[in-house]
Amino acid sequence: MDGVNATGTGKSLYSGNVSITTDLVSSVYYLRDNSRGGMYTTNMNNRTTGGSTFTDADNVWGTNTTANVQSAGVDAHYGAQLTWDYYLSSFGRRGIDGNGFRVLSRVHYGNRYNNAFWNGSSMTYGDGDGTTFRPLVSLDVAGHEITHGLTEKTAGLIYSNESGAANESFSDIFGTMVEYSSGTGDYLIGEDIYTPATAGDALRNMSNPAAEGDPDHYSKRYTGTGDNGGVHINSGIQNQVFYLLAQGGTNRTSGQAVTGIGRPKAAAIFYRALTVYLTPSSNFKAVRTATLNAARDLYGASSAEYNATAQAWTACGVQ
Numbered sequence: 343m344d345g346v347n348a349t350g351t352g353k354s355l356y357s358g359n360v361s362i363t364t365d366l367v368s369s370v371y372y373l374r375d376n377s378r379g380g381m382y383t384t385n386m387n388n389r390t391t392g393g394s395t396f397t398d399a400d401n402v403w404g405t406n407t408t409a410n411v412q413s414a415g416v417d418a419h420y421g422a423q424l425t426w427d428y429y430l431s432s433f434g435r436r437g438i439d440g441n442g443f444r445v446l447s448r449v450h451y452g453n454r455y456n457n458a459f460w461n462g463s464s465m466t467y468g469d470g471d472g473t474t475f476r477p478l479v480s481l482d483v484a485g486h487e488i489t490h491g492l493t494e495k496t497a498g499l500i501y502s503n504e505s506g507a508a509n510e511s512f513s514d515i516f517g518t519m520v521e522y523s524s525g526t527g528d529y530l531i532g533e534d535i536y537t538p539a540t541a542g543d544a545l546r547n548m549s550n551p552a553a554e555g556d557p558d559h560y561s562k563r564y565t566g567t568g569d570n571g572g573v574h575i576n577s578g579i580q581n582q583v584f585y586l587l588a589q590g591g592t593n594r595t596s597g598q599a600v601t602g603i604g605r606p607k608a609a610a611i612f613y614r615a616l617t618v619y620l621t622p623s624s625n626f627k628a629v630r631t632a633t634l635n636a637a638r639d640l641y642g643a644s645s646a647e648y649n650a651t652a653q654a655w656t657a658c659g660v661q
């Protein structure tokens with residue numbers, strides 16, 4: 343039944359008080375957004391099956407604390423909303439499939455569950471155990487998980503070894519872009535959710551991957567079999583390429599400098615590479631080629647943007 347779009351007030355865990363689009367049906371508000379493909383957010387009640395769409399009587403949701411189960415629902419719903427808006431306003435893409443794909447966000451999954459994942463049709467967020475993780479619903483995580491869906495529906499990068507590390511990096515890149523779209527951002531991944539007792543750390547660091555134990559240069563890549571061949575480790579190489587291309591700077595391993603072109607242009611190059619050129623088995627060399635093709639298409643073969651793209655990959659050891 344089509345309800346009436348309403349603007350609710352969401353008291354989130356990590357983004358303060360935010361406006362969220364909700365659905366009014368017979369005097370009850372639902373955490374559903376008919377203006378964005380019908381995306382909706384459910385409460386899993388700390389189980390791993392079932393779940394029901396959050397409802398509310400007065401369209402004011404959560405209390406900015408975990409004491410109210412709606413708070414995490416607000417973050418997940420807001421994160422999905424910002425991710426939809428980012429891809430639509432930046433690239434004209436309506437949803438992860440370009441055809442208004444209806445995103446489901448599931449929160450309070452499992453018991454003290456230290457994970458967040460995309461399962462092919464929905465994002466799922468655990469509450470964390472309170473020591474390693476707080477509820478995993480921050481903006482960069484929402485953007486990260488939903489981008490796994492976009493990657494699945496475009497390049498389909500196989501989730502192991504270098505194609506898997508590229509897959510992970512695209513999710514970190516666009517999770518970060520979604521976070522910045524909120525008005526404030528950083529090049530840390532999961533800083534709001536990771537180890538609440540330790541300030542300043544994160545799951546990953548794009549400006550200095552080594553700060554979280556990941557490589558910033560191809561010569562330092564992990565070649566073992568853990569983590570599906572290091573998908574969350576070697577992502578640091580491509581994350582560093584993006585950071586240097588966007589912001590400019592010098593790679594700590596090679597000492598090579600890169601002239602930055604700004605986040606929007608760097609994101610446009612990586613988005614076009616992902617959605618036009620890459621294939622399931624693409625490795626870092628193929629991503630370099632794809633981003634050069636994208637930069638040529640967007641800015642010209644001898645443009646500053648093209649040259650900076652080549653410079654960034656070279657600085658990180660991918661020729």
Ligand SMILES: Cc1cccc(C(=O)O)c1OC(=O)C1CC1
Pocket residue numbers: 456457458459460482483486487510531532545
């Ligand atoms: C916490 C976690 C564990 C395992 C896989 C992922 C995954 O989605 O790759 C994961 O979530 C993240 O990396 C998000 C970005 C913080």
Ligand SMILES: [Ca+2]
Pocket residue numbers: 482518521527528529530531532533
């Ligand atoms: Ca961040």
Ligand SMILES: [Zn+2]
Pocket residue numbers: 486490510513
């Ligand atoms: Zn991921």
